[in-house]
Amino acid sequence: MTIEIGNGISKDFLNTLEASRAFLEKEHHLIRKIGLKTRRLARGEVVFEASLSEDFADGDALHGGIFTIILDTILAYSVYAELNAMTPMATVNLKTDHFAKAAPGTNILCIAKCDGVKNDIAFCTGRATIATSGELVASAAGTFMINTRPMDKGSRL
Amino acid sequence: MFDEQTLCRLEERIKTSNMMQWLRLSVEAGDQGAIYHMGFCEEHIGNPVIRAIHGGVISCFLESAALLEALAQAPQGTEINIISTHISYLASAKAKDIRAHIATAKFGRRMGFFEASAFQDHQQAPIARAAIGIRLKRPEEQRLTP
Numbered sequence: 001m002t003i004e005i006g007n008g009i010s011k012d013f014l015n016t017l018e019a020s021r022a023f024l025e026k027e028h029h030l031i032r033k034i035g036l037k038t039r040r041l042a043r044g045e046v047v048f049e050a051s052l053s054e055d056f057a058d059g060d061a062l063h064g065g066i067f068t069i070i071l072d073t074i075l076a077y078s079v080y081a082e083l084n085a086m087t088p089m090a091t092v093n094l095k096t097d098h099f100a101k102a103a104p105g106t107n108i109l110c111i112a113k114c115d116g117v118k119n120d121i122a123f124c125t126g127r128a129t130i131a132t133s134g135e136l137v138a139s140a141a142g143t144f145m146i147n148t149r150p151m152d153k154g155s156r157l
Numbered sequence: 158m159f160d161e162q163t164l165c166r167l168e169e170r171i172k173t174s175n176m177m178q179w180l181r182l183s184v185e186a187g188d189q190g191a192i193y194h195m196g197f198c199e200e201h202i203g204n205p206v207i208r209a210i211h212g213g214v215i216s217c218f219l220e221s222a223a224l225l226e227a228l229a230q231a232p233q234g235t236e237i238n239i240i241s242t243h244i245s246y247l248a249s250a251k252a253k254d255i256r257a258h259i260a261t262a263k264f265g266r267r268m269g270f271f272e273a274s275a276f277q278d279h280q281q282a283p284i285a286r287a288a289i290g291i292r293l294k295r296p297e298e299q300r301l302t303p
Contacts, residue, residue, distance in 0.1 A: 028202075056179070059173060063174065063217070064239050066176065068217055069214055069217055072212050072213035073213060091212040096216070096241065097240070098240060
């Protein structure tokens with residue numbers, strides 16, 4: 001499936017993202033395991049799709065924590081898409097609400113939006129829905145610190 | 158403090174959850190309540206450049222620990238569902254095991270409120286803190302509302 005490219009995404013940034021995607025899919029154990037596929041990229045907005053395996057189940061349904069993992073990841077991506085750059089960043093805080101359960105193997109659509117950047121803090125919101133019905137499974141709101149320094153004394157903030 | 162029977166019940170619950178096993182979650186009795194443990198594995202890494210554990214994985218671990226804490230306190234047969242989690246990341250999590258302590262802010266009839274603290278080196282130096290809300294559906298309520 002092709003990736004829809006919206007307005008405001010620079011060619012340089014797309015090239016950087018493509019290199020990053022290739023690296024993540026090959027070398028990043030967690031991203032590879034989740035199997036996130038990019039569906040849309042626009043300025044400050046990203047859409048991903050995933051069919052989550054039984055490895056993330058808690059009994060018959062998917063564990064709600066997998067949506068926290070995905071939403072934390074894609075909220076950060078929406079900041080990259082807002083800035084048009086892969087700048088170092090750290091999650092400051094994240095609030096996740098769990099609405100419904102989803103069965104393993106269900107196609108999940110995950111949408112994130114960077115609502116704004118003030119100085120070095122980015123504010124984002126996101127949702128995970130069942131792709132076929134649109135039913136809301138989880139939503140999240142997070143703040144991120146941009147241009148964090150490398151981890152030296154434990155804190156990057 | 159958890160008794161042997163409660164610890165066995167929690168261990169049985171962990172065995173039924175693929176996610177908790179992926180987190181390598183275990184629980185042990187401590188002097189001031191249970192200590193939850195997440196064993197490190199490469200799949201927990203979020204940032205491979207600085208080798209920090211993914212923030213979402215830490216949140217997922219704390220949610221799971223709070224769920225087990227609720228299970229330990231709830232009457233047998235209670236349905237337990239996480240409603241919301243608000244986590245603050247205080248420091249990067251290094252590529253090693255994480256432990257957590259869960260404090261019960263309120264354990265009501267229909268809702269439980271928990272405060273989770275995750276740490277690596279010392280309990281006094283937390284890497285993350287979370288407020289977790291859990292819906293408790295006791296057997297008598299399940300009979301009234303299917």
